[in-house]
Each structure stands twice: as C-alpha cells, then as structure tokens.
Amino acid sequence: MEVMYEQDYRHIQAIVDRLHHESNGKAVLLIDKNGQEIAASGEIENLDTTSLSSLMAGNVAATGGIAKLLQESEFSGQFHEGQRTNVHISIVAQRLILVVLFDERSSLGLVRLRVRKASKELKNTLDAMMAKAVQPSEPSIFSEITDEDIDNLFND
Amino acid sequence: MYYGPGLCGKTTNLQYIYQKTNPEAKGKMISLATETERTLFFDFLPLSLGQIRGFKTRFHLYTVPGQVFYDASRKLILKGVDGVVFVADSQIERMEANIESLDNLADNLEEQGYNLEKIPYVMQYNKRDLPNAAPVAQLHELLNPQKIPQYEAVAITGQGVFDTLKAVAKLVLTELRRGGR
Numbered sequence: 001m002e003v004m005y006e007q008d009y010r011h012i013q014a015i016v017d018r019l020h021h022e023s024n025g026k027a028v029l030l031i032d033k034n035g036q037e038i039a040a041s042g043e044i045e046n047l048d049t050t051s052l053s054s055l056m057a058g059n060v061a062a063t064g065g066i067a068k069l070l071q072e073s074e075f076s077g078q079f080h081e082g083q084r085t086n087v088h089i090s091i092v093a094q095r096l097i098l099v100v101l102f103d104e105r106s107s108l109g110l111v112r113l114r115v116r117k118a119s120k121e122l123k124n125t126l127d128a129m130m131a132k133a134v135q136p137s138e139p140s141i142f143s144e145i146t147d148e149d150i151d152n153l154f155n156d
Numbered sequence: 157m158y159y160g161p162g163l164c165g166k167t168t169n170l171q172y173i174y175q176k177t178n179p180e181a182k183g184k185m186i187s188l189a190t191e192t193e194r195t196l197f198f199d200f201l202p203l204s205l206g207q208i209r210g211f212k213t214r215f216h217l218y219t220v221p222g223q224v225f226y227d228a229s230r231k232l233i234l235k236g237v238d239g240v241v242f243v244a245d246s247q248i249e250r251m252e253a254n255i256e257s258l259d260n261l262a263d264n265l266e267e268q269g270y271n272l273e274k275i276p277y278v279m280q281y282n283k284r285d286l287p288n289a290a291p292v293a294q295l296h297e298l299l300n301p302q303k304i305p306q307y308e309a310v311a312i313t314g315q316g317v318f319d320t321l322k323a324v325a326k327l328v329l330t331e332l333r334r335g336g337r
Contacts, residue, residue, distance in 0.1 A: 034236030035200075035216065050183045054200045054216065058188070061232040062197070069228075142211075145333045149208045153329075154322045 008129050009039070015121045016041045019098075023114040024106035026085065029099040030092075030122070031056055038096065052099075056089060060097050079108060090115055093123040157234065159261050160243035161253035162194070162222035165282040168311040169243060170201050170217055173321060176314065177203060195221040198233050205325065215325060222257065231264050239276035239328040240265075241320055243311075244299055246281050246289035254299055272302070276327030279306040280320045285313070 004012075012030065020028040020041040027042035029049060035057030037049050059078070067075050074094070080087040088100040088111045098119060100111050158166040167187065174185045183202035190196050199219040206213060220230040242261065244254045262272050281295050292308060300306055305323045309316030 032236075048184055050202045051186055051200070054186065054202075058197060058200075058232075061235065062229070065228055065232050142333045143335065145208055145329070147330075150326055150329045150333075153205050153208060153213065154326070 004038075004129070008125065011125050012122065013039045013041070015118055015125065019100070019114055019118040022117075023100055023102065023111045025100045025102035025111060026105075027101045029053065029056070029097075029101075031097040031099065033057055033060065033095055033097060042101075047101075056097055056099055060089065060091065077112075088112070088115060090119065092119045093126050096122065096126070098122070157237045157239065158217070158219040158241045158243055159230075159257065160222055160282075161245055161250060161257040162224070164222060164243045164245040164250070164254075164257075165309075165311040166219040166222060166243050167193075167195055167199050169241075169280075169282075169309075169317050169320070170199050170219055172311055172314045172317045173203065173217065174201055176318075181205070194223065195219060196226075197221065197229050208329070213329070215328075217321075224256070224260075227260065227264075230260070231267065234264050234268050234270075237265075237268075237270065237275070238331070239278075239324045240272075241278055241280055241324050242299070243280045243282050243309075244295060246283045246295060247286055248288050248290045251290065251298060254295075258299060276324055276331050277304050278320060278323045278327065279304055280309050280311075280316065281306065282309045282311050282316075284308045284315070285310045 016028050016030050016039040025042060027040065027044050027047060029037065029052065030039040031037055031053040035054040037053040040049050063075050063078060067073065074091060076091055078089040084103055086102050086108070088102070088108065090098050092098050098115060100115060102111055158169055160166055170185060174182060181204045186200040187195065188197035188199070198221070201217040203215045203217060204212065205215060218233055220233050240261070242258060265272055265275065279300050281292060283289060296306060307316045307320045307323065309320060311317055
C-alpha cells in the first residue's frame, strides 16, 4: 500500500513511453513486485495487463526463489522467445518489474540497451520519491474515509 | 489471500466469486493448476468493488497451493499480502491438516515480517454441509483463539463466500485508512 503522487506518476509514465518508442517494442509494462500495474505504454488495448502483471510478478517471484536456493541474490533479467512476440523482463531497483514485449521490428540487443537506460532513469525517480517520502508529510489521504463509506461499498 | 490446507476449498471460493460477479467488475480468473486441478502456484482474480470518495477500489484475490510440499511457492505468494482468509476444512479428519496449515501460515507470515495478530485476517469454516463436519465450537476453540471474525461456509454452493470476502475487504480498507503498513 504505497502512495504515488500525480507528478511522480507522470514522470514514470514518460520514461515508460520513451522506452516503448526507443526500443521499437510493441508494449512496455511497469509492475510492482506484488503484481500491481504501475504504468503501461504501446499496443495495450488488446492486452489483459491486469492478468499479465500478476503472472509476471509470480514469475519473477518464482525465479527469485530459485535464485535464493542457488545462493544467487537475484536473476536480474529474463527473456522469453515466442513465434511472434518476445518478452524481456528485468528488475528495476530491486522493487519494480519492467517488461518489454517486442516482435521482429526490434531486437533483443536494442531492447537490452534501451532497458538499461530506462532502468537508470526509473531508479533515479524512485530514489527521489523515497527521499520525499521520508520527510514528514500531510496526513494520509485515506484518513477521511468513514465506516459508512466502507459499508456503502458492500450495499449491493 | 486465501490460505488453508489442501482441498479445503480455496479455489472453490474464488470460482464462486468469479461466477457471481458482474462481468464489468471482474477480470479474468487465472488458475495455475496441475492436470488434476490441484493448485500448483496460485489462482488470481481481480475484482472491482466500486468507489470510495472518488477512489476506485480494486482487490486482487489470490489463493496459495494448499499441499504441504508447495511451501516455497506459498512463501512467495504471501509477499505483499494485505489481508488473509484462512479456509478451514470442517471435516473432523482434517483437523490436524487445519492446524498444520495455520501454523505454517503464522511461520510464513513472520518470515515476511508480518504478524497474524496485526494483519487483516478472517476465518472461514468450509464444508459445513458434510455429515462429518466438526461442531463450530470445536473449530473455534482449536483454530480461532484470537476470536477473529469467523464464517460458516459451503463454498461449492456459495454459502458464506461473500460474507467472508466482505469481512476481509472491510478489514483491509480499515487498515488502509489507519495508515497501516
């Protein structure tokens, strides 16, 4: 349960958009390790990004579990090769999952190169967000929610 | 997160919710299961419940694989959990399996830095329709010393399924308001 503000979100979305463009990929997804979609760009109208996010997170968690058993700290990247669509999965700043879907219009080399650049930018943005979060801030935006509001959600 | 021993009805809970929810409120249900329909990794169901003060609420329901030897997978799925439903199998002969699974839940939560006493958590006694179901009082004594909210259910017909879901969803939202975690 973390809060992201509009300005940070826009910044992150811009990085994801740029990665989509520069990598020549079909789509880019940024997901947190719990499987929640944070940002998406590209040809996503026909993609079930909710399910994809959950499965990608499950996949990364399973791979992380394997790494631990092999005394590796983490496998930082994965690549799945399909007949039409390839998937490049990498971990950003130990907490986010960056996924690039691409086809023959791009290549693994190009995707890797652009992902590396975008990862650095995302990490910097996250670090700045964390630094902000450490400072005492205004009360939680959720604190105004009443019991009644919660009950109303279930009146169906 | 639905937790509990093998064959207690975690996946059945999700399947019932999936069947009874408006198409616009739910996403696809995903089951990573073996050929014999035993959960291998997890089931996943995204669910929208409407708005609170302009905030859309969306819940992600997961089950863990119940079988003892899938413990490594269970640990992974517990990462980032916001609330837990423990689905107990009411049958007398499954009591040991219930207790083992509950102990396993407590251990695995602790390993991830959570605590059963603090996390939003409700209990469901499933399979109440079976002739060999233990009395609720006995289940309560064995499995629910903390006296958390408990619900009787027959997941396969849907009895108690939504009551359980609403209870845990409310606790999660209340925790969010409190600024927990």
